[in-house]
Amino acid sequence: MQTVQKFDVDRLQTFHDNPRRGNIDVIAKSLETRGQYRPIVVNIGKKTGRAYEILAGNHTFLAAKKLGWKQIEAVTVDVDEAGAAAIVVADNRIADLGTYNDETLQALLDVIDDPETVGYSLEDLSGLEDLAAADLDALAEEYGELQDDDMLGRISFLAPRDLVSVWNRRVKDDGGDPAATLRSLLAL
Known part of the structure; x- marks a missing residue:
């Protein structure tokens, strides 16, 4: 089991290419209410050359900074580029694959x-x-x-009036089915 350590927030850096865009405000509300109940994961960086880079918990870190925290709890790893990428992707994706029992x-x-x-x-x-x-x-x-x-989506956007007129004419000429007109224009 890894040891949880406290790190000064000024010592850490977010992952250099994080694909996730988190909701820092919601995370900050959670941190204010319940505190930090899960440590972030920090790569020591000997194998990547990027010291103290956060691999999991980037947005928790940013929320803590926003709240003015001086320290944050973390566990450390020392992984290469592939290992760092795998942790970042897994941290962001695995929870997305789950579902909920709504009741x-x-x-x-x-x-x-x-x-x-x-x-x-x-x-x-x-x-x-x-x-x-x-x-x-x-x-x-x-x-x-x-x-x-039955599983239809809606496409809606603003367009100049002349373009709307051309669209409406085209739909009418195509038999009044906007989906069929769009399909033909997109060559689907």
Whole structure:
């Protein structure tokens, strides 16, 4: 087991090419409310030439700095470029692959005084309540089973009036189906 150490925040640097864009404000709220309950991971850097570079917890570090923290808890590794890249990617991706049991999540959120400190807005909570209330069998009976073409997205953007006129004319000429017109223009 690795030893957790305290590091001065001025001694550390964020990963030089982090693909993740974290929500520092939400993380800062969590740190203010609960403190740091998981150490970040710092590469000593003997094999990469980048001393004290954060591989996991970059946004926790940035949130701690924003809050004016002088120190942060970390564990250290000493890995080469490939090892550093693997830790960064794994830290950012593996949690994304998981799913939630919405009922269990709702029950947990119900006991938290301020769900925004764990990243859930009031809108998110409303959506979860709607999901929990939905009887999928009753919906399927009322509306029929879900079909592939039921999963449609919406494309919406502002365009100059003359372009909108050309688009509308083209859709009309193509039989009134905007999706078919877009498909033909994109050569799909």
